[in-house]
Amino acid sequence: xxxxxxxxxxxxxxxxxxxxxxxxxxxxxxxxxxxxxxxxxxxxxxxxxxxxxxxxxxxxxxxxxxxxxxxxxxxxxxxxxxxxxxxxxxxxxxxxxxxxxxxxxxxxxxxxxxxxxxxxxxxxxxxxxxxxxxxxxxxxxxxxxxxxxxxxxxxxxxxxxxxxxxxxxxxxxxxxxxxxxxxxxxxxxxxxxxxxxxxxxxxxxxxxxxxxxxxxxxxxxxxxxxxxxxxxxxxxxxxxxxxxxxxxxxxxxxxxxxxxxxxx
Amino acid sequence: xxxxxxxxxxxxxxxxxxxxxxxxxxxxxxxxxxxxxxxxxxxxxxxxxxxxxxxxxxxxxxxxxxxxxxxxxxxxxxxxxxxxxxxxxxxxxxxxxxxxxxxxxxxxxxxxxxxxxxxxxxxxxxxxxxxxxxxxxxxxxxxxxxxxxxxxxxxxxxxxxxxxxxxxxxxxxxxxxxxxxxxxxxxxxxxxxxxxxxxxxxxxxxxxxxxxxxxxxxxxxxxxxxxxxxxxxxxxxxxxxxxxxxxxxxxxxxxxxxxxxxxxx
Ligand SMILES: Nc1ncnc2c1ncn2[C@@H]1O[C@H](COP(=O)(O)OP(=O)(O)OP(=O)(O)O)[C@@H](O)[C@H]1O
Ligand SMILES: [Mg+2]
Numbered sequence: 001x002x003x004x005x006x007x008x009x010x011x012x013x014x015x016x017x018x019x020x021x022x023x024x025x026x027x028x029x030x031x032x033x034x035x036x037x038x039x040x041x042x043x044x045x046x047x048x049x050x051x052x053x054x055x056x057x058x059x060x061x062x063x064x065x066x067x068x069x070x071x072x073x074x075x076x077x078x079x080x081x082x083x084x085x086x087x088x089x090x091x092x093x094x095x096x097x098x099x100x101x102x103x104x105x106x107x108x109x110x111x112x113x114x115x116x117x118x119x120x121x122x123x124x125x126x127x128x129x130x131x132x133x134x135x136x137x138x139x140x141x142x143x144x145x146x147x148x149x150x151x152x153x154x155x156x157x158x159x160x161x162x163x164x165x166x167x168x169x170x171x172x173x174x175x176x177x178x179x180x181x182x183x184x185x186x187x188x189x190x191x192x193x194x195x196x197x198x199x200x201x202x203x204x205x206x207x208x209x210x211x212x213x214x215x216x217x218x219x220x221x222x223x224x225x226x227x228x229x230x231x232x233x234x235x236x237x238x239x240x241x242x243x244x245x246x247x248x249x250x251x252x253x254x255x256x257x258x259x260x261x262x263x264x
Numbered sequence: 265x266x267x268x269x270x271x272x273x274x275x276x277x278x279x280x281x282x283x284x285x286x287x288x289x290x291x292x293x294x295x296x297x298x299x300x301x302x303x304x305x306x307x308x309x310x311x312x313x314x315x316x317x318x319x320x321x322x323x324x325x326x327x328x329x330x331x332x333x334x335x336x337x338x339x340x341x342x343x344x345x346x347x348x349x350x351x352x353x354x355x356x357x358x359x360x361x362x363x364x365x366x367x368x369x370x371x372x373x374x375x376x377x378x379x380x381x382x383x384x385x386x387x388x389x390x391x392x393x394x395x396x397x398x399x400x401x402x403x404x405x406x407x408x409x410x411x412x413x414x415x416x417x418x419x420x421x422x423x424x425x426x427x428x429x430x431x432x433x434x435x436x437x438x439x440x441x442x443x444x445x446x447x448x449x450x451x452x453x454x455x456x457x458x459x460x461x462x463x464x465x466x467x468x469x470x471x472x473x474x475x476x477x478x479x480x481x482x483x484x485x486x487x488x489x490x491x492x493x494x495x496x497x498x499x500x501x502x503x504x505x506x507x508x509x510x511x512x513x514x515x516x517x518x519x520x521x522x523x524x525x526x527x528x529x
Binding site (some may be wrong): 052053054072074075076077078080082085086088089090099100103131133134151 | 415417418420421422423424425426427435436439440442518520521523524
């Protein structure tokens with residue numbers, strides 16, 4: 001469904017430029033949940049913005065269902081890393097969630113119903129009449145997730161979507177993502193810096209190198225389904241994969257970089 | 265303790281300040297510090313002002329000024345907001361017209377009255393045209409400034425959900441800019457009142473009406489100064505009330521804006 005080939009991007013030009021993507025190759029099949037991990041600042045959000053058609057990459061190609069991405073692909077939803085800025089402060093939480101559904105041609109009662117359902121899924125059924133700025137950071141993040149889920153996109157892009165919530169809520173949201181994916185046949189690209197999370201929710205874990213980012217690892221997660229927070233995390237396969245992803249994220253460490261007693 | 269509490273209450277404190285000034289004004293007249301022939305006493309002006317409130321001639325002047333003010337303000341919004349959006353969204357247009365605007369903007373509107381007198385035969389048309397000209401600047405500038413402040417991520421969010429440029433303008437740029445536009449309209453309302461009365465005053469009585477015309481015509485009366493100061497007092501009250509109403513309406517409509525900036529502080 002998604003074919004990314006030799007994607008490159010450089011921010012700015014001249015001496016102050018930053019080479020963010022250094023030729024990323026990635027293909028995602030329909031219905032797959034692919035997690036992308038990589039060091040901070042390596043270019044994960046840049047990759048996601050290219051897929052969403054919000055940024056014209058410097059080179060390479062993104063094919064969505066066989067067609068090159070020009071502008072925003074149809075049937076796409078994004079949960080931005082900067083969730084609070086992506087919610088509209090002049091609208092109630094419920095209106096924020098239901099606004100994108102106008103694109104789907106739903107009438108008002110059905111939009112409201114879908115918004116309430118999505119808000120209930122993220123545990124915010126009471127917050128619909130409030131405004132985003134009246135909520136805590138973690139609650140705002142859940143509103144952003146609810147808005148994307150209510151839209152029922154064919155492709156869901158999530159940029160560190162569970163970063164601001166407590167551990168318990170985080171697990172609930174991970175499980176919600178897995179459930180929703182099962183029900184609605186969504187393809188999901190999920191960026192995270194949490195290695196355990198990537199292995200727990202992903203069908204595949206794609207590891208990016210530091211800038212300029214390239215794919216340094218693409219691991220299939222063959223853990224028993226359905227995933228379960230306790231059992232899956234103590235499965236030997238989980239432990240092995242977690243270590244493998246961890247090593248890939250840290251990257252090759254040349255011996256010279258380790259501080260020796262003389263230099264300390 | 266009680267004094268502290270009095271000073272904490274904004275309106276009460278303001279009323280005290282005003283009463284103090286009026287008291288000093290009256291005292292200056294009574295002690296002979298300012299002779300009533302040079303400047304009338306507070307009591308005389310206030311009783312004239314009360315009389316004007318029931319004076320049909322004065323009230324029709326007020327209605328005439330307020331009518332031109334309201335029409336001028338509506339036209340201002342109708343002209344300046346779309347112009348601000350055009351200039352704010354098309355950088356080429358802003359580059360082309362920016363320098364012209366920077367030249368025109370500092371010209372005092374009162375300086376335009378003499379040429380306007382030559383151009384217009386109808387005084388009401390002239391008054392409204394000058395009001396629109398002068399009041400458009402704050403609205404235009406605030407609209408353009410507000411557009412620059414729209415969060416790009418808010419626009420991208422809507423684009424990501426497949427909305428086109430028109431929907432982004434209507435659903436993100438406009439609501440996000442609205443508080444800035446409203447503040448511009450509040451400033452424009454004050455400018456419109458000043459320009460309206462100035463035009464009435466400078467363009468003269470024949471064929472005109474309004475508070476400014478009332479001021480000229482009162483000049484011939486025996487108690488001219490008392491009438492003029494009393495009428496000016498009413499003009500001040502009207503300006504004060506309109507500003508207060510705008511502030512109140514803004515607070516209600518844009519609670520999301522003030523609440524957010526308060527959080528950010
Ligand atoms: N608009 C921009 N202009 C210039 N440089 C940018 C811009 N956006 C991002 N960068 C740079 O590109 C690099 C990659 O940014 P990106 O946001 O994609 O990283 P990331 O992997 O998402 O990081 P994080 O995990 O911290 O979110 C960073 O070094 C950043 O400084
Ligand atoms: Mg990022």
